[in-house]
Amino acid sequence: MLERSMRAPSLFIVLLLSSTVVHAATSIETIDMLGDATVTHDSQAGTWTIGAGGAALTMTLDAARDFQITSLIGSSGRNWIVTPDAGTFVTANGAPLPFGNRAAGFEYESATTSNDGHLVRLDARFFLRSANLHVTRHVAAANGSPTFEMWTTYESATGVTLSNLNAFRLTVPAGDVHWLNGLQGDTADAEHDSAFTLQHQQLASGQTLTLGAQGRSSEQTVPWLAVDGDLDQDQFYAALLWSGAWSLTAARAGSGLTLTLSLGQMTTTVTGAVEVQGPHAILGVSGGGASGVASALRTYIIHGIRGGREMTPLVTYNTWFAYGTEIDDVSMRAEMDRAASLGVELFVIDAGWYVGAGAAGSNDFDAGLGTWEVDPARFPDGLNALTDYAHGLGMKFGIWVEPEHVNLSTVGAPGIDERLLATHGGEYGSEHTAQICLATACSPII
DSSP states (O other): OHHHHHHHHHHHHHHHHHHHHHHHHHTEEEEEEETTEEEEEETTTTEEEEEETTEEEEEEOSTTSOOEEEEEEOTTOOBOOSSOBOSOEEEETTEEEETTOTTTTEEEEEEEEEEOSSOEEEEEEEEEGGGTEEEEEEEEEOTTOOEEEEEEEEEOSSOEEEESOEEEEEEEEOOOEEEEEOOOOOOTTSOOTTTTOEEEEOOOTTOEEEEEESSSTTSSEEEEEEEEOGGGSOEEEEEEEOSSOEEEEEEEETTEEEEEEEOOSOEEEEOTTOOEEOOEEEEEEESSHHHHHHHHHHHHIIIIISTTOOOOOOOEEESHHHHTTOOOHHHHHHHHHHHHHTTOSEEEEOSOSBTTTTTTOTTOOSTTTTTOOBOTTTOTTHHHHHHHHHHHTTOEEEEOOOTTEEEGGGTTSTTOOGGGBOOBTTBOSSSSEEEBOOSTTSOOOO
16 A cells, blocks of 8 residues: 555656646747758747757747847757847947847837748848838748858838948857958959968957958958857858948957958938848858868758759869950960860950950950950950860850940940949049949939
């Protein structure tokens, strides 16, 4: 009897604990799934988690809480978020505000998910009443990659000025910072031995590293970085999917490193039914050092950006840095012979093939822009003959062209109407060239 009386309470306790575990487990629901990419919701904790490739990003998201990214955990189990934070900010009408923060005036509207067969996505939508601005933060993941894509969209019916659009701001554990130099200038007759070389730096507490670009995104530095983890177990990495000016600061304070990636100094206006989409950033954590990060990024690019289409880079030769605009049929055929013997798969003739190029020297590719007529003096048989020659050597053939960039001397030629040209304050921005306006705000030609 004693044995039976002791077992009964024990059985009751086991059943009670089991009931509690089941109850806790059922508060976490898988909302969307694509391979190993998932979006889950913990209704009790008010959190959403998006995961893929062995990594998981968790954020608080409901009407009773501020939006915050609380953890980013990779296969090593380390949480890369030192301080829970909104992860981004919105600068509306000159006031920078943490996204989704109730004290800053953000009101929760919805949390929705989607699955397009390539990405799973979580959308967190808030309303900033003080600016009459709807703001949505998007986070996406693809099967097989510990990479997360983030961006923000903005909508307003009354008109709001946005500035310095931010991709993300996160504080991660301090470690060696790695980045990649960019083109470092494109003058044909100057050597750039530091171009596209890896750099790294260990920041001291109180020290800030600033990287970025004023023009093309990869002019000085490629918009990518990595931060080492403990004992080389994993690395944090991030990149900006952007072709223009950008700014990155990495500020060390104690054991934390605050990373802020933005478009830098700029303004734009949200008005009417036109949605403004901010810059897309990708970030994640991966083991395996540089090769592991490269593999993670490649997987995301193929599945998340290219929709499953494989990417096979070709060994490419470009004529610019060796020749500038001083090219002709004879020299290019000889260069093709040499390139093919080295295993080049794609031969690209850069600026200099069109009429007028090189008028002011080998670096002058502005002259003649806009006509896009093959120079008969230098290429009497045209470019088709060179195409056939490259194919005969087993290479593909390409040419450089920048169709929106024109020399002012060509304005008035067929297809180049002055009203197509972009201006700022009535100026083209250059004494010699202009850009054909590609924005919808350009005045139509009637």
